[in-house]
Amino acid sequence: MKIAIIGAGNLGLSIAKGILSTNGATSMVLTKRNLSGLKEIEKYGIVTTTTDNREAVAKSDILIFAVQPGQFVKILGEVKDILTDKHVIISTITGFSIARMEEVIGPDHYIIRAMPNTAISVGKSMTCICSNEKGAKRIDLAKAIFNRMGHSMQIPEDQMQAATVICASGIAFWMRLIRATTQGAIQLGFDAKEAQELAMHTCNGAASLLIESDSHPENEIDKVTTPRGCTISGLNEMEHQGLSSSLIRGIVASFDKINEIKKG
Numbered sequence: 090m091k092i093a094i095i096g097a098g099n100l101g102l103s104i105a106k107g108i109l110s111t112n113g114a115t116s117m118v119l120t121k122r123n124l125s126g127l128k129e130i131e132k133y134g135i136v137t138t139t140t141d142n143r144e145a146v147a148k149s150d151i152l153i154f155a156v157q158p159g160q161f162v163k164i165l166g167e168v169k170d171i172l173t174d175k176h177v178i179i180s181t182i183t184g185f186s187i188a189r190m191e192e193v194i195g196p197d198h199y200i201i202r203a204m205p206n207t208a209i210s211v212g213k214s215m216t217c218i219c220s221n222e223k224g225a226k227r228i229d230l231a232k233a234i235f236n237r238m239g240h241s242m243q244i245p246e247d248q249m250q251a252a253t254v255i256c257a258s259g260i261a262f263w264m265r266l267i268r269a270t271t272q273g274a275i276q277l278g279f280d281a282k283e284a285q286e287l288a289m290h291t292c293n294g295a296a297s298l299l300i301e302s303d304s305h306p307e308n309e310i311d312k313v314t315t316p317r318g319c320t321i322s323g324l325n326e327m328e329h330q331g332l333s334s335s336l337i338r339g340i341v342a343s344f345d346k347i348n349e350i351k352k353g
């Protein structure tokens with residue numbers, strides 16, 4: 090697969106690392122205006138970098154766009170005359186609808202919207218995808234690309250904003266929970282490095298347990314909470330302080346904000 094990543098910033102570079110670590114491409118062209126941050130990745134044989142988006146598009150079949158929303162229309166306009174039927178166009182751009190893409194390049198292209206997160210760099214992204222009518226013929230290819238770097242789910246386009254909050258912003262929410270657990274562990278006497286190790290691997294174990302056993306969180310919680318024990322004391326105090334409520338409110342605030350950004 091010949092892949093171009095247009096806009097190798099935080100997310101674009103994470104995707105590039107994920108593709109490299111899973112041998113997901115035969116060639117990869119990364120673009121940005123200032124190439125100085127791409128020195129390390131250029132050392133990989135299959136990677137080339139350029140400031141020329143047209144060159145990247147001409148050399149590739151799969152085009153992954155990871156620029157800021159305000160930059161996207163201009164870049165699409167710049168390359169639209171060299172888009173052909175070999176190209177699958179994948180946009181990770183928040184709040185930028187398929188209809189707006191079609192307004193610029195027309196509907197006769199394989200268009201996919203994808204919402205990954207930065208764990209794609211280590212092959213562990215939860216990625217939601219949807220497509221335009223023509224892109225439905227390439228959705229299995231898109232799923233295969235993202236399943237190599239984690240787990241994908243096809244959703245209706247009108248759920249992409251919600252998916253952005255839960256999956257893309259969501260990784261930051263989980264990081265904060267891991268950080269808070271680390272701070273608690275330090276207070277209980279572990280040094281900072283040990284504390285983070287305990288928090289990260291416990292978090293990983295909780296998610297793996299649910300994924301691999303197809304179980305419900307409360308079912309697993311019931312197995313841990315000894316009557317009159319320390320777990321239920323901790324959990325109930327967290328709930329008195331509003332743990333679940335604050336997470337839900339944070340998610341809704343994030344969703345309200347993303348809808349505001351889309352309007353404005």
Ligand SMILES: NC(=O)C1=CN([C@@H]2O[C@H](COP(=O)(O)OP(=O)(O)OC[C@H]3O[C@@H](n4cnc5c(N)ncnc54)[C@H](OP(=O)(O)O)[C@@H]3O)[C@@H](O)[C@H]2O)C=CC1
Pocket residue numbers: 095096097098099100101120121122123124142155156157158160164181182183204205206207257258
């Ligand atoms: N960060 C995340 O976790 C996630 C981000 N997203 C979405 O992905 C997109 C990118 O986000 P993020 O990576 O954080 O943003 P960044 O600002 O880190 O990356 C955008 C990149 O685009 C490059 N760029 C700007 N103009 C051009 C151009 N004309 N040609 C080529 N490259 C260009 C910039 O580099 P330079 O200035 O050198 O050109 C920059 O590196 C956004 O739309 C965001 O909403 C979606 C999911 C998760």
Ligand SMILES: O=C(O)[C@@H]1CCC=N1
Pocket residue numbers: 183253257258
């Ligand atoms: O914070 C943001 O707005 C973007 C979208 C999801 C991740 N980063």
